[in-house]
């Protein structure tokens with residue numbers, strides 16, 4: 001384990017001294033979004049922040065970890081109190097501004113690691129333009145259930161998970177235990193009119209689901225099946241997969 005290079009914890013003088021060794025900047029992306037009664041509104045933010053640090057410890061001086069964005073694209077959760085969202089337009093512009101800023105300091109490769117699936121779309125939108133506009137390589141990676149489907153399939157888990165569920169809650173138990181409401185954990189309370197439970201329509205959040213229409217308590221899956229043990233195991237796999245991806249990005253020079 002190396003010391004992670006955390007931008008917010010450095011002075012500009014300290015950064016300037018090591019800048020030329022840095023090959024990639026990571027920006028963790030979070031959200032302020034309901035996670036049922038199971039975990040706090042900051043769940044995605046604290047998971048993403050913790051992941052940034054863990055990845056930083058793997059790569060030391062080669063990878064700079066930037067600040068974690070605490071608000072995401074979360075329209076689908078707005079009917080639950082407390083959720084905040086940017087518009088798609090704002091999010092794309094913000095992504096561009098962050099990349100532009102990094103470019104001014106000589107950084108050409110950025111990896112966004114998102115704790116919230118809804119943030120992928122705006123980053124993808126900008127990533128396709130980034131090369132042309134800024135001559136930068138912009139990447140995005142998830143950090144949750146979508147990377148550990150095979151591992152989760154071996155557990156006694158439910159079929160319709162993906163948010164505030166047993167997988168995400170397990171990972172939160174490991175990465176940010178203070179954000180878990182251990183005594184209030186609940187399974188999804190699916191509404192009786194939702195199409196989400198039909199396998200034809202429920203695929204990876206690829207369609208817009210208003211969560212209030214899907215689940216009365218805002219959760220999917222069954223968080224009562226979550227465990228620290230699974231959280232630790234899945235998180236190790238996530239770190240490994242993201243690290244492999246970063247090695248590829250760094251190797252792909254020029």
Ligand SMILES: [Zn+2]
Nearest residue numbers: 043044115164
């Ligand atoms: Zn989440």
